[in-house]
Amino acid sequence: MTERLSSLLHDEATALAVPPPAADRVLAQGRALQRRRRTTLAVAFAAVVVLVAGVTVGAVVGDRSDDQLQPAGPADQKAYVEKGAWATGDEVHIGNHVVTVPHVGLLSYTSVGVLVWSPRFTKKPAPDNIRSVTILVTPDGKTHPIDHPGITRLGAAPASDPTSPYIAYTRQSAGSKASELVVINLLTGREQVVSTPAAQRDEYRIGQAALDGDVVIYTGTEDERVQVDWRTGRQLPLNDSHGMIIARGGYQQGRGLASYMGEGRWEVWSAVDDELLLSVTVRSAAYDVGASLSPNGKYLAVPNGRKGIRVYRVDTGDFVLLGGDRDVSEYGWTPDGHLVGKKYLQQRSEVETCDPDTGKCTGTGIEVTPQVRLVQGAQGLPV
Amino acid sequence: MARTLTDEEFAEFVHAVWPALYRTAYLMLGEHQLAEDLVQTSLAKTYASWRKVKEPAAAPAYARVVLANTAASWFRRRSWRNEHPTEVLPDAGRDLDPSTRPAVETALATLAPRQRAVVVLRYYDDLSVREVAHALGISEGTVKSQTSDALARMRALLGDDVVPSTEGAHHD
Known part of the structure; x- marks a missing residue:
């Protein structure tokens, strides 16, 4: 009998010093996963709705021309675009700089720097207690807290686009239960409000938006997806009928959507004009977690079983193979579409960037533990 | 389906399940940081797929299955196999007192990752062969053969008193 072995195992377990539960991190990570899955369902089944009436462009407020953001120098900007940003612990690495930002939650790109969204709770972790902090880290290594009405109530990072200085989110209108879409120019602090007829019943869901240039996609009151040109306030058609969609333009950006069509076939569609951009078939292993569309929409990374990761150019269909032990879910992207991640996945090892056109990977010389946070683009999920 | 949780x-x-899951994770992996990562990742997955939990009472068991499944996916990675070599037995002359916890920890460290997970799930978490197979995504036959191999290896280190030679695949 193995009672003695069981007893020794229990003794071993009982003697362990158990670290305190990281409930806030679990919730933040869980919400990110859930948000992707909800997006999947909403996109897969929502009808195409064209609603023009009732959408009006609101007033422009918050013009702070005396507090304009100074663009980073060319060298810092180049390093940011090519090396991107990632975080380990409270250290945010951006281009050639490292800055300290407490409680890093999610990272997302804008053209003027990386947004760092951090969940904070006033009491216990709960929707009503959340007071999130959103900070822009510019390529010169400076931090700029984003302070606009409603932004501290976001349950996720505001929507952003790596080629745009704008961010977008929805918030409850002042003195009303209705919601409004707001777009902020990070360079000027200028805020544009787009009024919508949608009532914000669940404030915690705000922030589920994607931004692609002038287009914002966000979640409506009935969990439907709404696509709107934020400059004109005009609502646009949104075709959700491309098979079982398991990823779309990310939960912070809106460039395209990737669909899993079954039997290893992946398709990338333009979310804005409903055009098929790429269709490929890749033999994946059962444990592969799905594909990842780069934040700039130019590359699709697809797992290829034990062979590694195939990285496709969306415009040509050409691909390179990143061989070895690489997992799509463990890689993020730089603003220009390079992959960035850990050379070896689980233990302390070097961060590397990989060229999506040549497949060549270059070590950064920076070692990290498994806890590295990346800008992961539009990541797929298991069907 | 369990109702939606706040x-x-x-x-x-x-807070309720963290200690138990952490202990299982540590016994499986033998490293504190990795154990913490595994528990955090598994609970995040549990949060995201809460609608699959049929009733609240089943939630801890569901989370444990997610944990085992996540660990199994880690084991399949080539880097894991490269960086966690387990094919070399400790020096046979090493003086191990088989009745002590360090001896058990040392013995666990000699097992291949999946064998180690099988032993922990069966003899610490007290799961059946079928439950272990489900949790790790492998066949019941594989669970039995892995159990048998693991116990043989542990027996060599800990002796018959701790791991009787009659034991193998009969811990259902």
Whole structure:
């Protein structure tokens, strides 16, 4: 009998010093996963709705021309675009700089720097207690807290686009239960409000938006997806009928959507004009977690079983193979579409960037533990 | 299906199950940081797929299955196999007192990752062969053969008193 072995195992377990539960991190990570899955369902089944009436462009407020953001120098900007940003612990690495930002939650790109969204709770972790902090880290290594009405109530990072200085989110209108879409120019602090007829019943869901240039996609009151040109306030058609969609333009950006069509076939569609951009078939292993569309929409990374990761150019269909032990879910992207991640996945090892056109990977010389946070683009999920 | 939880309720659930999951994770992996990562990742997955939990009472068991499944996916990675070599037995002359916890920890460290997970799930978490197979995504036959191999190896280190030679695949 193995009672003695069981007893020794229990003794071993009982003697362990158990670290305190990281409930806030679990919730933040869980919400990110859930948000992707909800997006999947909403996109897969929502009808195409064209609603023009009732959408009006609101007033422009918050013009702070005396507090304009100074663009980073060319060298810092180049390093940011090519090396991107990632975080380990409270250290945010951006281009050639490292800055300290407490409680890093999610990272997302804008053209003027990386947004760092951090969940904070006033009491216990709960929707009503959340007071999130959103900070822009510019390529010169400076931090700029984003302070606009409603932004501290976001349950996720505001929507952003790596080629745009704008961010977008929805918030409850002042003195009303209705919601409004707001777009902020990070360079000027200028805020544009787009009024919508949608009532914000669940404030915690705000922030589920994607931004692609002038287009914002966000979640409506009935969990439907709404696509709107934020400059004109005009609502646009949104075709959700491309098979079982398991990823779309990310939960912070809106460039395209990737669909899993079954039997290893992946398709990338333009979310804005409903055009098929790429269709490929890749033999994946059962444990592969799905594909990842780069934040700039130019590359699709697809797992290829034990062979590694195939990285496709969306415009040509050409691909390179990143061989070895690489997992799509463990890689993020730089603003220009390079992959960035850990050379070896689980233990302390070097961060590397990989060229999506040549497949060549270059070590950064920076070692990290498994806890590295990346800008992961539009990541797929298991069907 | 369990009703939707508030984040506050899920945070309470995390506090309730964290110690047990952490202990299982540590026994499986033998490293504190990795164990913490595994528990955090598994609970995040549990949060995201809460609608699959049929009733609240089943939630801890569901989270444990997610944990085992996540660990199994880690084991399949080539880097894991490269960086966690387990093919060399400790020096046979090493003086191990088989009745002590360090001896058990040392013996666990000699097992291949999946064998180690099988032993922990069966003899610490007390799961059946079928439950272990489900949790790790492998066949019941594989669970039995892995158990048999693992116990043979542990027996060599800990002796018959701790791992009787009659034991193998009969711990259902």
